[in-house]
Amino acid sequence: MSNRLKVLIVDDDAVSRTVLKTMIHWENAGFYIMEDAHNGNHAVQLIEKETPDIVITDINMPGLNGIGLIEHLEKNFPQISIIALSAYDDFDYVRQSMKNGAMDYVLKHRLDAPFLLNILNTARSSIHSYRNERDRQSDIDKELTTSKAVLRQTFIRKLLEGGLSDVEEVTGRVRALDMKLDTENLMVTIAEIDDFRLLEEKFSSQEVDVVLHTFMEISKEILKDWEKSVIVHMAKGKFAMIFSLGPLKSTMYIYNTMYTILNRMRSEIKKHLNITVCFGVSKVCTELTKLPQAYNYAETLLRDKFYKGKNSIFIESTPHKKEESFFCLDxxxxxxxxxxxxxxxxxxxxxxxxxxxxxxxxxxxxxxxxxxxxxxxxxxxxxxxxxxxxxxxxxxxxxxxxxxxxxxxxxxxxxxxxxxxxxxxxxxxxxxxxxxxxxxxxxxxxxxxxxxxxxxxxxxxxxxxxxxxxxxxxxxxxxxxxxxxxxxxxxxxxxxxxxxxxxxxxxxxxxxxxxxxxxxxxxxxxxxxxxxxxxxxxxxxxxxx
Known part of the structure; x- marks a missing residue:
């Protein structure tokens, strides 16, 4: 029955409804009558519970008549095909019903089984064309959305890695890609999954992809609390986030707010994925083209993980001694x-x-x-x-x-x-x-x-x-x-x-x-x-x- 089209019959005359229901073998023809209504108001109630594919309606009815029903359907359910019936050959009715969305206008005394089947088949073709176009448009929209998302990710990676330096070009790309970022007062945070190499050895590549995807989805959900931010997967187990800070507040306020949201992210990731993560947080960046320096600074802070341990948030830098180029046991x-x-x-x-x-x-x-x-x-x-x-x-x-x-x-x-x-x-x-x-x-x-x-x-x-x-x-x-x-x-x-x-x-x-x-x-x-x-x-x- 799922492949058959649903039909709703609307007529104030019970005999007319019965004649219409018995005129053809509906299911053999690829249709089935889901309900019948005694006027337009009754039809609206039924349609709100279950949407038909085709409505066959009389024009002259008490309460909400056929013209009013057609107007309502055209406004609220444009996907429904409408066939108007009338006992009167009145041009004004024809004009109004066709103008408001009816695909055909049929006089009751001329209606017989072949004529009805022909109209229904025409309606079926119209419905299939509508659905095909809707699906095609939906696929196009999805493809455009996906393409834009990929372009955003590629742009952010290139920007953070220092591949873009022209201010106007960067600003234009941000606007063109509908990115929720300001052009000044920004902060970069790098999130790095702990022991990612061991994770890759323990799980299959598909399982690792699931971990990375889930990590991204959890992070996106939490980042909704920050009005303007973006996140991108940079490389194996490493993600970068850019935060727009808005009007600048005190450094202590910014770091406290950042720590709160990152700590929540760290906690949720541990709870759902049973892995830990470290974060390196940059200083405030004054403009978009300086984000590579902020990214490098956040990466430098992450090196503290080697000495201070995993599952940590590194915000403030400490003076580092220069690493020895060579060292061995005495x-x-x-x-x-x-x-x-x-x-x-x-x-x-x-x-x-x-x-x-x-x-x-x-x-x-x-x-x-x-x-x-x-x-x-x-x-x-x-x-x-x-x-x-x-x-x-x-x-x-x-x-x-x-x-x-x-x-x-x-x-x-x-x-x-x-x-x-x-x-x-x-x-x-x-x-x-x-x-x-x-x-x-x-x-x-x-x-x-x-x-x-x-x-x-x-x-x-x-x-x-x-x-x-x-x-x-x-x-x-x-x-x-x-x-x-x-x-x-x-x-x-x-x-x-x-x-x-x-x-x-x-x-x-x-x-x-x-x-x-x-x-x-x-x-x-x-x-x-x-x-x-x-x-x-x-x-x-x-x-x-």
């Missing part, structure tokens, strides 16, 4: 770290790393210099592994080469956390090697059994049977040689394995519990905190920072 530092690792001196290693990263921060070294220092720290780890026979693959759980991995982190805190975690794992392995080197054959067998079967549920008796000794003897010997009890050692091994699983991020916490041999989540939670000083969730969050 040979004394390298020897001291190497010696501390060999001695499994956790405190000394941590102190040395704190000093190195503190120096990077105080000197405000850039990411390139920092990566160079980290590469030297990785080299120390690799040398220790080579000298002690530790397999390097046991240290690096990610698929990436470690030198490439550190380039993906955007903040000094993230880079330091990765390096410190690497050194922690190395020290744990070195301690285990030292422990095993001084063990008796029986205890070595016990340790071997634990490392092979930590993911299973076994008892001290199972270990004793494997080692060829009694449970009581194994328990006493194990504590004497290892310095800790059998159960405590087993828990440490399981927690270390759990830490590696958490770092990999492939399993959920509840899955990790059983995969490393714990039968009870609460007990796992308790043991994990005793061994590491933090809960599994806190450790997971520290790995994701």
């Amino acid at each position: 040979i004394k530092d390298e020897k001291a770290i190497y010696a501390a690792l060999k001695n499994q001196d956790d405190k000394e290693v941590k102190s040395r790393l704190d000093d190195i990263f503190g120096k990077i921060s105080s000197m405000r070294l850039g990411s390139k210099s920092t990566q160079m220092i980290c590469a030297e720290l990785i080299n120390i780890v690799n040398k220790i592994c080579k000298d002690t026979g530790i397999e390097i693959t046991k240290l690096y759980t990610a698929e990436d080469i470690p030198y490439n991995l550190i380039q993906k982190y955007e903040t000094l805190m993230d880079i330091k956390a990765w390096v410190v975690n690497l050194y922690d794992k190395l020290i744990s392995m070195l301690k285990l090697m030292k422990l095993e080197s001084g063990l008796s054959n029986i205890t070595k067998k016990a340790v071997e059994y634990i490392h092979r079967n930590y993911s299973s549920d076994f008892s001290l008796k199972d270990v004793a049977d494997f080692a060829g000794a009694s449970s009581s003897y194994i328990s006493r010997l194990f504590k004497e040689e290892c310095g800790i009890g059998f159960a405590e050692y087993l828990n440490h091994v399981r927690v270390e394995q759990a830490k590696q699983c958490i770092e990999n991020g492939e399993l959920k916490l509840k899955e990790i519990v059983s995969s490393v041999g714990f039968n009870n989540y609460n007990y796992f939670f308790k043991v994990f905190r005793e061994v590491t000083g933090m809960t599994p969730l806190e450790y997971e969050q520290s790995c994701r920072k």
Whole structure:
């Protein structure tokens, strides 16, 4: 029925309505009668509930007559095709009905089935032509809207990147593109999605596009609170916003207002997309052609993210020291770290790393210099592994080469956390090697059994049977040689394995519990905190920072 055209019959004479309804087989002809009305007022009520495609109306009716109904429809429902009927061959009626929008005027006594079908088919052609033209115009309007939006985005990018300098040209383009921007008192803000490179690795290109589109839509909705502003996607994970400030107020007022709207944007993006974003806000720009300088200033502020962390708003600049062109570890530092690792001196290693990263921060070294220092720290780890026979693959759980991995982190805190975690794992392995080197054959067998079967549920008796000794003897010997009890050692091994699983991020916490041999989540939670000083969730969050 959806392809059939809807017809409304309007006539004050019930017999005439019945004759018209039975004159042809409406549905076979591609039409159906949706309703019939007894006068013009009744017809208006029905049309307001459901719009017909065709109205066949009598001219002479009490109340609102056919001429009045045709006028109403032409004014309010121009898409409806109208056929006027009358029992009188009155030229004035013909003239008025045709003038007001009727497509045909038919005398009732001349109306028969073929004549009616012919008129209806003519109406159908007219309706289809109207719809085709309407759809074509709609497509044109959409295309023009889309084209203008693309032109706006291209223009803003070119303007911010310094590709336009003529004031008259820039002002003319702003007007031509119907952009809501003033020509003076402007401010540029750059929004940068945190860890965008990691986001691209985690999701497909289509999923990333959805994130970017949603980011843009959320931002546009919030920017409606600012009377005049525009936003454009500049590059991977980076957006630029231009705000017209209007009559200038105090700097404090402008920054407070800007902070409020950006903080709301940051909050909504975190809530809906579960990602964080940093903002760099320029100083007030006096004219359109100076926007590139304002954009560069906002970009400079964003560099503070490397030192101050993610999910931040950077508004006021602080004096920056010039970045060193070259920096490397002192040979004394390298020897001291190497010696501390060999001695499994956790405190000394941590102190040395704190000093190195503190120096990077105080000197405000850039990411390139920092990566160079980290590469030297990785080299120390690799040398220790080579000298002690530790397999390097046991240290690096990610698929990436470690030198490439550190380039993906955007903040000094993230880079330091990765390096410190690497050194922690190395020290744990070195301690285990030292422990095993001084063990008796029986205890070595016990340790071997634990490392092979930590993911299973076994008892001290199972270990004793494997080692060829009694449970009581194994328990006493194990504590004497290892310095800790059998159960405590087993828990440490399981927690270390759990830490590696958490770092990999492939399993959920509840899955990790059983995969490393714990039968009870609460007990796992308790043991994990005793061994590491933090809960599994806190450790997971520290790995994701």
